[in-house]
Amino acid sequence: MVTKLTFKDNSPHFLIKKLLPFALYAIIPLLLFRLYIHPIHSFKEQVPRIKEQVSEQKKIVEIASCDYTNGNWVHDKLGPLYNGTNCNTIKEGQNCISHGRPDMGFLYWRWKPKQCNLPRFQPLQFLNILSNKHLAFVGDSMARNQLESLLCLISSVSTPVLVCRDGDDNKFRKWHFPSHNLNVSVFWSPFLVKGVEKNVNLNHNKLFLDSIDGRWGGELDDMDMVVLSLGHWYLHPAVYYEGNTILGCHYCPGLNHTEIGFYDVFRKAWRTTLDTLLRRRGNGIVGKPIDVIVTTFSPSHFEGEWDKAGACPKKEPFKAGEREVEGMDEEMRRIGVEEVEMVKRKINNNGGSSKLRIEALDITRLSVMRGDGHPGPYMHAFPFANGVGERVQNDCVHWCLPGPIDTWNEIMLEVMKRWEAQTQPRSQVS
Ligand SMILES: *[C@@H]1O[C@H](CO)[C@@H](O)[C@H](O)[C@H]1NC(C)=O
Ligand SMILES: *[C@@H]1O[C@H](CO)[C@@H](O)[C@H](O)[C@H]1NC(C)=O
Ligand SMILES: *[C@@H]1O[C@H](CO)[C@@H](O)[C@H](O)[C@H]1NC(C)=O
Numbered sequence: 001m002v003t004k005l006t007f008k009d010n011s012p013h014f015l016i017k018k019l020l021p022f023a024l025y026a027i028i029p030l031l032l033f034r035l036y037i038h039p040i041h042s043f044k045e046q047v048p049r050i051k052e053q054v055s056e057q058k059k060i061v062e063i064a065s066c067d068y069t070n071g072n073w074v075h076d077k078l079g080p081l082y083n084g085t086n087c088n089t090i091k092e093g094q095n096c097i098s099h100g101r102p103d104m105g106f107l108y109w110r111w112k113p114k115q116c117n118l119p120r121f122q123p124l125q126f127l128n129i130l131s132n133k134h135l136a137f138v139g140d141s142m143a144r145n146q147l148e149s150l151l152c153l154i155s156s157v158s159t160p161v162l163v164c165r166d167g168d169d170n171k172f173r174k175w176h177f178p179s180h181n182l183n184v185s186v187f188w189s190p191f192l193v194k195g196v197e198k199n200v201n202l203n204h205n206k207l208f209l210d211s212i213d214g215r216w217g218g219e220l221d222d223m224d225m226v227v228l229s230l231g232h233w234y235l236h237p238a239v240y241y242e243g244n245t246i247l248g249c250h251y252c253p254g255l256n257h258t259e260i261g262f263y264d265v266f267r268k269a270w271r272t273t274l275d276t277l278l279r280r281r282g283n284g285i286v287g288k289p290i291d292v293i294v295t296t297f298s299p300s301h302f303e304g305e306w307d308k309a310g311a312c313p314k315k316e317p318f319k320a321g322e323r324e325v326e327g328m329d330e331e332m333r334r335i336g337v338e339e340v341e342m343v344k345r346k347i348n349n350n351g352g353s354s355k356l357r358i359e360a361l362d363i364t365r366l367s368v369m370r371g372d373g374h375p376g377p378y379m380h381a382f383p384f385a386n387g388v389g390e391r392v393q394n395d396c397v398h399w400c401l402p403g404p405i406d407t408w409n410e411i412m413l414e415v416m417k418r419w420e421a422q423t424q425p426r427s428q429v430s
Contacts (some may be wrong), residue, residue, distance in 0.1 A: 004255050065397075066116035068411050069362045071368060073317040076110035081121060087152035087401075089160065092381075094145065096400035099378040100385075103315050104271075106372040106400070111407045121410045123157040129416050133224035138216045140190040142298045143229035145398050147186045149405045151175065160184065172215070187216035190233035192273045204237035204252055209268045209400065212276045220280060227361075227412070228273065229295035232397065234262045242268075263331055270339040274358070280341060282356030289355035291325075291419060293412055294340050296364045297332035300397040301323070301346035301371040309388050312396035314371035317404075325368050333364035360372050363408045366378030373404040 084090055084098040097104070111118055137147040149159055160175035164185075171188035190197065194208035211217075221225075237251040240260065248260035274292075281290040301312045325333060339361040347354040365372075376381040379395035400403035 035120045038045070066113055066414075067268065068111075068118065068414070069365050070115070071111055071118075071319045071366065073109045073366075073371055074112045076108050077363055078110075078120070079107050079154050080406060081123075081404055082152040082238065086196060089148055089155070090204055091148055091403045092142070093379040093395060094403075095400055096375050096378045096403070099375070099380065101375070101378040101400070104403075105315055106317075106370075107261055107402060109317055109404070111404075111410075118407070118414065119408065120154045121413060123154045125245050125417065126154060126178040126413050127158060127177065127182060128222065129138060129413075129420055132182070133182040133352040134222055134395070135225045135227070136185045136187060136216070136219070136223045137227045137229070138187045138189050138232050138267045139192065139227075139229035139295075140188075140231070141398060142184055142232065143227065144188075145401075145405055146227065146295060146304050146408055149185070149249045149399075149401055149403075150409045151184065151326075152401060153406060153409055177267050184218075187212040187219070189216050190230060191269060192216075192228060193269045198236065199346040204239055204249070204255075206239050206241065207235065207265065207269070207413035208241045209247070210242050217276070221287070223290060225291040225293070225416075226277075227293045227295060229298075230269075231266070232267075232300075234332075235328075238262070238265075239388060240265050252409065263335065265340065266332065267335045270335065272340070274339055274343045276423050278346060278354070278356055282354040283350075284355075285357065287329045289357070291416070292356060292358040293337050293415065294358065295361045295408065296336045297329060297367045298399075299329040299364060300398075301374060302394070306394050306395075306396070307391045309377065309392050311394035312371055312374045312376045316372055318369040318371065319425045323369055323371075325365050329368060331361070336360060337362060357419055361408060361412055361415065363411070366407060367399075367404060370399075370404040373399050375400050393412050 017389065032290060037364070054360060084095045090098075092099075110120075137143045154160070156180040158175055158177045162173065163176045163183075164174040166172040170186075172186065174183060174185040176183055191205070191207050192213060194200065194211050196206040196211050198205050237249070239249045239255065239257060240247040241254055246257055247265070249255060249257040250259065250262045250265075252259075274294075277290070277292060281287065301314070303313065337360045340358055343356075343358050347356070375390045375395045377394055378400075381395060381396075383392050
């Protein structure tokens with residue numbers, strides 16, 4: 001996972017890590033030897049260069065081993081890279097400042113992992129890594145939320161052009177960044193596997209757990225990188241199918257099915273999805289490689305009733321130790337992380353080389369500390385224009401843009417930079 005990155009034994013990082021102490025030992029006799037056959041001024045010239053090389057290698061090792069999940073939110077006077085005025089792709093419901101949210105304090109925090117610093121998002125680095133590629137976000141509205149954060153982060157240096165739009169309510173959209181010939185798309189697929197969403201004629205979801213949803217599966221061969229994000233739709237009433245059998249249901253009174261909860265089927269859905277990716281894109285010799293990011297479960301912060309004022313009233317992040325990931329949030333997070341580890345094991349057991357790379361983007365803990373980051377009543381514009389009413393809708397699930405969800409993309413860029421360093425290994429300590 002992103003976090004406690006363990007590189008395969010043949011990865012350059014692992015080599016660097018292993019070789020670093022040996023390289024240092026090797027340098028000392030070399031220096032002594034040079035000192036012996038050359039006058040002292042030559043030695044002085046050598047030292048800064050060697051120091052520089054060593055510190056460069058140390059930096060790579062540090063980045064490679066940083067646990068991004070373990071950290072704190074610290075004050076940051078710089079503030080976000082964008083706002084609702086200079087980014088026009090923010091969905092209405094998440095445009096909190098434009099909707100009259102009065103407190104701005106929630107914008108001035110930065111995630112500080114214990115072991116390293118998380119760099120501010122560098123749009124150009126991102127664009128360069130993904131030039132001539134197709135990045136797809138697939139999942140529910142959290143996938144869309146993360147995508148919209150990314151579009152805004154990038155739009156400070158390059159303007160996206162919307163090239164396709166399909167389905168009701170923007171179920172599929174694709175943008176093109178002409179500056180780097182990058183395509184970014186978003187696919188609505190709230191279960192990842194096949195399913196029928198509840199609607200006016202159906203009071204529960206139907207999930208078919210043995211195959212992936214064709215709405216994105218049909219485009220899979222075209223993608224170079226895919227970000228998968230889901231969870232919240234699994235909490236709704238549903239009936240679960242596998243092949244021709246009904247496995248059971250979650251909260252389906254009136255239907256004669258066994259209640260089986262949603263954890264096991266959530267795991268099955270990940271298994272089906274990731275196995276399909278591995279089979280179709282990870283094995284074999286032909287076809288292009290694919291990078292897969294699994295965003296872990298995004299926690300919500302309802303306190304009390306969802307349609308009363310003050311449903312998510314926080315104005316500041318939780319401090320270290322004040323709020324931990326637990327209960328359903330932790331269970332859902334763990335399933336995502338474990339299924340990613342499972343894919344890595346399958347790749348390792350299969351000789352260690354695959355055209356598929358995968359990491360978990362483990363954002364649950366840093367997000368659980370940000371009860372202040374949701375739109376709350378500002379999902380609608382100026383909700384208190386006529387005073388505080390008896391009832392007001394609150395969104396304590398999605399994240400304001402700008403807001404803490406921007407950090408998810410900052411960490412994702414770090415993962416991509418590590419992958420880049422693996423693809424183009426820098427010269428070893430010489
Ligand atoms: C948005 O950002 C622009 C430039 O970065 C700045 O000039 C403007 O004042 C900001 N608007 C708000 C509402 O913060
Ligand atoms: C981007 O999308 C356009 C339009 O669908 C397509 O013609 C082009 O080949 C795509 N480019 C990449 C790099 O995927
Ligand atoms: C419910 O299912 C059980 C076992 O499958 C069956 O024996 C029973 O007749 C069913 N009841 C109804 C009302 O369909």
